[in-house]
Amino acid sequence: xxxxxxxxxxxxxxxxxxxxxxxxxxxxxxxxxxxxxxxxxxxxxxxxxxxxxxxxxxxxxxxxxxxxxxxxxxxxxxxxxxxxxxxxxxxxxxxxxxxxxxxxxxxxxxxxxxxxxxxxxxxxxxxxxxxxxxxxxxxxxxxxxxxxxxxxxxxxxxxxxxxxxxxxxxxxxxxxx
Amino acid sequence: xxxxxxxxxxxxxxxxxxxxxxxxxxxxxxxxxxxxxxxxxxxxxxxxxxxxxxxxxxxxxxxxxxxxxxxxxxxxxxxxxxxxxxxxxxxxxxxxxxxxxxxxxxxxxxxxxxxxxxxxxxxxxxxxxxxxxxxxxxxxxxxxxxxxxxxxxxxxxxxxxxxxxxxxxxxxxxxxxxxxxxxxxxxxxxxxxxxxxxxxxxxxxxxxxxxxxxxxxxxxxxxxxxxxxxxxxxxxxxxxxxxxxxxxxxxxxxxxxxxxxxxxxxxxxxxxxxxxxxxxxxxxxxxxxxxxxxxxxxxxxxxxxxxxxxxxxxxxxxxxxxxxxxxxxxxxxxxxxxxxxxxxxxxxxxxxxxxxxxxxxxxxxxxxxxxxxxxxxxxxxxxxxxxxxxxxxxxxxxxxxxxxxxxxxxxxxxxxxxxxxxxxxxxxxxxxxxxxx
Numbered sequence: 001x002x003x004x005x006x007x008x009x010x011x012x013x014x015x016x017x018x019x020x021x022x023x024x025x026x027x028x029x030x031x032x033x034x035x036x037x038x039x040x041x042x043x044x045x046x047x048x049x050x051x052x053x054x055x056x057x058x059x060x061x062x063x064x065x066x067x068x069x070x071x072x073x074x075x076x077x078x079x080x081x082x083x084x085x086x087x088x089x090x091x092x093x094x095x096x097x098x099x100x101x102x103x104x105x106x107x108x109x110x111x112x113x114x115x116x117x118x119x120x121x122x123x124x125x126x127x128x129x130x131x132x133x134x135x136x137x138x139x140x141x142x143x144x145x146x147x148x149x150x151x152x153x154x155x156x157x158x159x160x161x162x163x164x165x166x167x168x169x170x171x172x173x174x175x176x177x
Numbered sequence: 178x179x180x181x182x183x184x185x186x187x188x189x190x191x192x193x194x195x196x197x198x199x200x201x202x203x204x205x206x207x208x209x210x211x212x213x214x215x216x217x218x219x220x221x222x223x224x225x226x227x228x229x230x231x232x233x234x235x236x237x238x239x240x241x242x243x244x245x246x247x248x249x250x251x252x253x254x255x256x257x258x259x260x261x262x263x264x265x266x267x268x269x270x271x272x273x274x275x276x277x278x279x280x281x282x283x284x285x286x287x288x289x290x291x292x293x294x295x296x297x298x299x300x301x302x303x304x305x306x307x308x309x310x311x312x313x314x315x316x317x318x319x320x321x322x323x324x325x326x327x328x329x330x331x332x333x334x335x336x337x338x339x340x341x342x343x344x345x346x347x348x349x350x351x352x353x354x355x356x357x358x359x360x361x362x363x364x365x366x367x368x369x370x371x372x373x374x375x376x377x378x379x380x381x382x383x384x385x386x387x388x389x390x391x392x393x394x395x396x397x398x399x400x401x402x403x404x405x406x407x408x409x410x411x412x413x414x415x416x417x418x419x420x421x422x423x424x425x426x427x428x429x430x431x432x433x434x435x436x437x438x439x440x441x442x443x444x445x446x447x448x449x450x451x452x453x454x455x456x457x458x459x460x461x462x463x464x465x466x467x468x469x470x471x472x473x474x475x476x477x478x479x480x481x482x483x484x485x486x487x488x489x490x491x492x493x494x495x496x497x498x499x500x501x502x503x504x505x506x507x508x509x510x511x512x513x514x515x516x517x518x519x520x521x522x523x524x525x526x527x528x529x530x531x532x533x534x535x536x537x538x539x540x541x542x543x544x545x546x547x548x549x550x551x552x553x554x555x556x557x558x559x560x561x562x563x564x565x566x567x568x569x570x571x572x573x574x575x576x577x578x579x580x581x582x583x584x585x586x587x588x589x590x591x592x593x594x595x596x597x598x599x600x601x602x603x604x605x606x607x608x609x610x611x612x613x614x
Contacts, residue, residue, distance in 0.1 A: 014300060036196040043240060054315055080316055080436045105337075105462050107329035108382040109321060113306035116321050124326050126334075126436055126462060135436035135462070137320050148382040153337045168319040 014040065051167075053083040056094055061172050062165035066097045068136070079129065079136040097129060097136070100177050103155045104128040104135050108145040121145040125174060127157060142175045179403045181280040182420035182613050184410060186566030187211035191364040191395035191554035194297035200233075200244060200396070201251035204293050207398040207559075208252055211289075211566075215400070216414030219253060225409055226400070227285035228258035232272030232292030233558035234265060237307040239295060248291060265311045266496060268292065269397070269561020270428075270597020270606030276401045277423050277608070286406035293396035294556035304392050311600050313434050325389055325497070327435060327601050329381035332499035335463040336383070338514065341502060343383045345517035347374035349498035350387045350551055351534075352526050357548025359584040362563075364393055364554035370533055374498075388498040393554030397562035399569070418614070419573045424592075425481070425609030427474030429467035431460070431602050438462060444469045446509040447482040453512055465500075465602030468507030475594070475607040476509075484509045485542050489590040490571060491525075492564040494598035494605075495549040501525075504596060508607070510542060527585065546571065546585045561597035561606070568593040572612045 019039055025031065051058050060067035069081040073090035085092055104126040112120050123140040140157060156177035165171045187210025189195075189203050212222045229252075231245030241247075245261040262272040269292045276290035296304055309322030317327075335341050351371060357363035369387065377386040402410060407418055432438055440458035444466065445451060460466035472484075481487045491508065495501035502516035511519040519525065523536020525544035547553055547567040550560060570579050571590045577583035587593075590612070597606045 012300075036198075038196050041240065049314065051315055078437070080434055082437070086432065086437070105330040105334040107326050107333060107384075108379075109323055109326045109329075110379045110381065111305075112302070112321060112323040112326065113309045114300070114302040115306055116323065117302050119321070122321055124321050124330060126330055133440070134438070137317055137434070137436050139320060145382075150333055150337045153333060169316050170320055 016040070054081060057081050058167050058171070061161060061169070062167065064161045066159050066172050067094050068097050068132070069093060070095050077132045079127065079132045079134040097132065100156055100158050101127040101129040103140070103153050103157055106140065106148070106152050108148045125157065127174060137169070139170055139173045140175070141173050178281045179283055181277045181423045182402055182407060183399055183423065183565060183569045183610060184402045184407060184418050184420045185211040185215045185400045186562070186569050187214065187398045188362050188559070188563050188566050189396040190362055191393045191556060193364065193391070193393065195295065195394040196297070200239070200293050200295050201248055203295075203394065204248045204291050204396040204398065205251060207396040208289065208291055211398045211400050215410055215418055216416035217410065221413050223253040225413060226254060226257065226287050226289050228279060229254055229289040229291065230272050230275040230279065231259055231261045232268050232290065232562060233261065234263060234268045234294055235307055235557065237310065238298060238304065240298070248293075252291075254289070264604040265599030266494065266555075266557060267561060267597040267599035267604040267606050268558045269563070270494075270595065270608065271561070271604065272558070273399060273561055273565050273595070273597070273608055274426050274428060274606055276399060277426055280401045280403050280406070286403055286409065288401045289398060290401065290562060291396065291398040292558035292560075292562040294558045295394045296392040296556060297394050301392060317434055323381065324601075325381040325384060328497045328499055329384045331435070331462045331503070331601060332383065332497075334461060335499065335503060335516075338463050339517065341517035343375065344371050345521050346383070346388060346498040346502060347371040348520045349495060349501045350374045351532060352520070353495060353545050353549040353551040354387070355530070355532050356527060356546055356585060357552030359580065359582050360548050360553065361580055361582070363548045363552050364391065365552045384497060384499065390496045390550040390555040393556040395554060395556035395559045395563070397559040397566055399562050399565050419575070420613040421569045421572045421610045422613035423608060424611045425475035425479030425607070427471040427476070427478065427608075428604070428606040429470030429474070430604060431465065431467040433600060433603050435462050435601050438466070443513065444473060446473060446476065446484070448484070448509065449512065457513060459513070464503055464513060465507050465598070465605060467602050467605040468504055468596070468598065468607070471596075471605045471607040472508045475609050479609040479611075481609070487592065488542060488594050489592050490543045490546055490568075490587045491594045491596065492545055492547060492568050493549070493596035494560070495545055495551050496555060496598070498551065500598065501544070501549070504598070505544070508594070508596065510544070530584065543587055546587055561595070564595040564597065565608070565610070568595050568610050572610055
């Protein structure tokens with residue numbers, strides 16, 4: 001294992017020439033030695049994703065409110081909403097989570113899925129609130145990623161909202177309180 | 178239920194990319210190896226095998242639906258039955274158990290299980306995006322869907338809760354990479370030290386490139402039989418088999434969204450007491466309740482009450498160094514909170530192998546003697562079956578024959594455990610194999 005990179009390599013990219021023809025041997029017995037032909041097959045699609053029963057959560061974010069649900073029967077209080085309680089099966093009711101919570105767990109992502117690569121480094125946190133039985137996943141901003149340490153756990157954080165909602169859960173984000 | 182045996186297995190050499198073949202011939206490499214190892218040819222295999230189960234995870238990676246049917250015909254197994262098993266990272270472990278079920282139920286006397294993944298068709302970051310679709314696409318994926326990030330969050334909580342250190346995590350990588358140095362099937366065979374792990378690129382704090390498994394193209398195959406099936410194979414091949422008996426099968430689940438996991442009481446194993454965990458809120462995000470449940474179920478079936486004493490080695494799902502440490506605890510190899518100290522003691526290292534460190538308890542119970550996912554690679558659908566093949570060879574005492582090197586042979590191994598895991602602990606399977614000859 002090299003401690004430092006011994007060689008330099010240009011990053012591999014996906015763009016390139018479209019293949020039209022390849023050399024072909026006169027002697028068919030040579031074909032098994034042929035290099036594989038690798039072609040590009042684009043695949044792009046727009047889904048119509050319904051938030052369904054969770055829609056009030058996203059409407060709430062667009063209106064500056066972080067909503068979740070509480071079981072109408074056993075009282076279990078969720079930090080991320082679900083319509084039906086996973087402990088008793090009863091229907092839950094909506095309520096507004098407090099603006100201020102605490103970091104339960106976190107990370108700073110220096111790489112990510114292609115969709116989020118350009119946003120790196122970004123911090124992810126699971127937020128906890130007193131009296132709320134489960135957690136909520138969000139981005140933490142306005143923090144120095146280089147200072148990541150387990151001391152961040154327990155830090156007070158406050159929710160803020162995008163003015164122009166994009167109707168994704170990142171319409172709410174957290175800052176150190 | 179009928180007794181079920183693993184009679185043979187095969188693995189393709191895992192690689193970053195296999196552009197030389199489509200998935201069918203790659204599966205055939207593993208399948209042919211398994212047939213050949215018990216003295217059967219292709220036609221005899223097709224005649225004797227009653228049906229198969231196929232293990233592949235992502236339709237997105239392949240951009241090909243019903244790949245299982247295409248493998249079935251390539252292996253000459255039509256018109257016999259086949260079905261697909263899928264459950265994220267645990268696909269292979271679930272498929273192993275589906276193969277066991279097919280024979281245990283009496284439906285098949287001989288069943289083939291084959292698994293594969295071709296992850297090289299997209300770049301690594303697109304691949305990570307596909308994998309992250311195995312998290313809630315309404316609430317989790319859009320926040321920064323990245324599995325390495327999810328596991329990193331879990332380990333920050335483990336570190337806070339128990340004082341686990343990044344150097345302890347790095348030791349898992351040291352162990353598994355150094356083990357894989359002697360495994361010709363592994364994708365990454367290198368001798369590394371703690372500093373190498375910590376100096377490699379940070380991916381999701383505190384996990385670096387060398388704390389995380391890579392994507393791979395690869396395949397694995399396992400052949401199951403009951404006693405009747407073994408007789409049929411022995412009659413056809415004229416060879417005496419060295420089967421491994423499946424003595425325990427367990428699996429468990431947890432909520433897909435980590436945020437939804439409860440903070441309650443520990444599910445205890447027979448050798449633990451409630452007093453051990455007085456103030457522990459469980460599983461939270463620091464532990465895998467599914468892994469504990471699966472272990473408990475499999476241990477009960479195999480009558481294991483003291484895992485460290487009664488198990489000779491473990492092949493577990495180390496997609497992350499952190500998840501290996503967390504899994505030691507779930508499986509009861511040590512108590513909750515002691516995973517970091519457990520690896521630091523050398524307990525899960527191979528006995529007698531030089532890793533460049535001195536350990537007080539080296540080799541107590543080797544974990545991932547093969548090198549695990551971190552070093553072997555993780556072609557998702559193949560991974561859980563690869564573990565079964567390596568465990569089978571360990572119990573046969575045939576590592577030297579298959580690896581062309583005896584270094585990784587666990588001496589006198591009588592009982593091994595394989596563990597497969599998906600989606601931050603959403604699906605976990607634990608299966609127990611014992612020497613059966």
